[in-house]
Amino acid sequence: NAGVTQTPKFQVLKTGQSMTLQCAQDMNHNSMYWYRQDPGMGLRLIYYSASEGTTDKGEVPNGYNVSRLNKREFSLRLESAAPSQTSVYFCASSADSAEQFFGPGTRLTVL
């Protein structure tokens, strides 16, 4: 099992560009999450999906959109990137046990 995979691993964007971060899990988990981690801070929840077909805002959703394509995949889209969105982005999934399994992260720089 690959667990939680994320693509790309690194990305550099110019202000105003758009991109989609991809996340997939092979553990048949219902819930999936997108977090961002800034230096010296913990993870902050951007969006989450409790089950296929549902999504909800987390703590910092502004500037982002998500799609729960199917049970395996949960993508995060930046429509018009801003320097404030420079961060490390983590995807996670969980079953009902609440333990979250994290991907390796995407390091995004917006110039």
Place this chain on the structure above:
Amino acid sequence: SQQGEEDPQALSIQEGENATMNCSYKTSINNLQWYRQNSGRGLVHLILIRSNEREKHSGRLRVTLDTSKKSSSLLITASRAADTASYFCATDPLTSGTYKYIFGTGTRLKVLA
């Protein structure tokens, strides 16, 4: 605002010593979890403790929860160089619904060989 705050922010100990880090939170919770993050990598789940539990063990890890003080502690016994990492607590507030955990800012642990 941050629900969980770890203390200390950084900790440096010798191999073989015990490491204790604390987490305080603001609102009542369903569960509390501890995660480890090695530099540049994703988080790894260590242990979950429910609000009706007071203590839990897993290998060299011991977690306590005091809901009256809204605090938890993580003890790593007989530390090893491989324990060098950042440790985060994550709380699941009662009002949050579906496992919307809020992460603290972390304790950076350095174990010197």
